[in-house]
Amino acid sequence: MVDVSQKPVSLRHARASARVAFPPKVFGALLEKGSPKGDLLGTARLAAIQAAKRTADLIPLCHPLPLTHVSVEFRTLPPDAIEVQCEARTEARTGVEMEALTGAAIGALTLYDMTKALDPGIVIREIRLLEKGGGKGGGGSAA
Secondary structure, three states: OOOOOOOOOEEEEEEEEEEEEOOHHHHHHHHHHOEOOEOHHHHHHHHHHHHHHOHHHHOOOOOOOOEEEEEEEEEEEOOOEEEEEEEEEEEEOOOOHHHHHHHHHHHHHHHHHHHHHHOOOOEEEEEEEEEEEOOOOOOOEOO
16 A cells, blocks of 8 residues: 555545446436336435445455445436445545445446446446545545
């Protein structure tokens, strides 16, 4: 692990996203009827939050961080996609980019898992950091 003991503790935040693209007939059915496995967005939201909290357990050499906030939002992107956005915050010596990225990725994987029986053509794409701030770099957009 990188030694961050000399860095000051500061408020840090990051926001990341992932897109899940569905075949058009599946997307329409999801919007109309929901997932055959149950509460699609509620389940994906909880999975994303849990993943952000467990990032250091999942990614080697990632610092365990005391998260002070994790939020997950979903945007419908016609004609065929749902975007998962995950935001994480902490007061720590290192940033929360990996927590936000992990949350977005696991949220997307959960959407996939809950809908995969409908069609094998579902695709997860564009997992990316949208914004980070705090620490030495201050704030700003990553995009």
